[in-house]
Amino acid sequence: QQQQQQLQNNHVKLIQCINMATSLSTEKRSSLREKGLKYLFRGITQYATGEMGQETIQSKLHSDILPICLAGLLRGGGGSTPAEQYASCRILEAASILLGYDNHQDDEYVRAIHGPLVRVVKVVHRAVQVRRAALRALAMACFIGSWSSTSEASGESIVLDELECVMDLCEEVGKEEFRGEKVDSRLRATAWECWALLGTLLGDVCLAADGDGDEDEEGEEYYEDDDGEEDVTSGSRSRRRRRGVMVLPVLSECLDSTKDLELRCAVGGCLALIHEARLNLGMKMADGDNASDRRYGKGSWDGSEWEVTMDEIKQRVAELSVESGKHMSKKIKKDQRASFREFMSTIVDDESPCEVVTFRGGQLTLNTWREIIQLNFIRLCLQTGFQIQLMTNETLQMVFGADASVLNTITQLSQLEKRHTQSKTSEASKQAYNDRNKSRKSKMRAKYSFLEADGDGF
16 A cells, blocks of 8 residues: 555656646746756656556657657757757656557657657767767667567568667767767767667677578578577678677777777677677587686687687787776776776686676676676666666566566665664654653653742742
């Protein structure tokens, strides 16, 4: 009953946030429009919980949410500020998760935002943060939409074509130059993060196969379905089956040429994903129990056309895991070593990663780079609303293979509840303090009541 009441309260707050954003969207002052967008983002990430919240987002999508965001993103005459454009992209990114993988509106939603967001990314004079947010929103929409059911008319998912276009765009933006202009390192980092997220949807063959021995004569593409099996869809471009290995030279060049930590970590995640897929190709024939079996199995790079490139990458990753010098601050040095030690354990030592997500119902353990990359991307998207969405959103539970009954089993108080009930500044502590003072004063008055008498007691 308490949980149901909480859902009702969240629904009321969500409706209030949507109504406020709708009323402020026509304001002339950009600060008020930006305020309304922030309220809408908070409502989507924190208050759109359960089936009721998802149904509300679906019902308000084309009437309120999309018009508000597209107006803030494409308002002519320079009327929208970069902050307003950034907030609009963040809302579109979060709304993709709330729509869910089994909703028939996914294809329409992806088509509606694909053109405007692609234009934002390609315009070089836009603010870097706006282009980054637009690319993330585009990648998230394609990622969630790819879980949707296939179209009855063609037998193929409509979103797969959009996914290929977005991955091509990420590869172009991830290079040093785009449209004759030098690309900012932060935008390049976001491009490779989005590429890694969409790469988690591809099968191991598409990511790491050489294409000479395993490639099918008809040029088939391999995608990964919900069960982790290879899903074969007929196609014409054999490059799709070699998408992972084709970007290895570009990724290697990024590691050598840049000193930006964010870009290095994004590239390291892509390399770890590709190398893990290569190892999995060898494990499908005979599973190995240790790192030696994984290293010298069928999935090794030895003897392939990419052997020299991967040897250079492994050497560079090992160097970055212990890099030191006065040109780096202590914080950057610490973060880089921690990140590249994890990458080195997979790329060099062929070990599986391990990431543990702790929440009120227990913990969730992730043992593949596919899941870790998805976790980091979605966590950054939802921010403080990640845990509540993980416990109530069926799409996220399906992505991470979590059990809803276990996630919602509350065995301990949250930090916020502890602060409200057990801290010295909580309402309960204040009430107890007032009660003690009242009792103490009553005892003191009773004890010294004879002093207030008129002398009858003497």
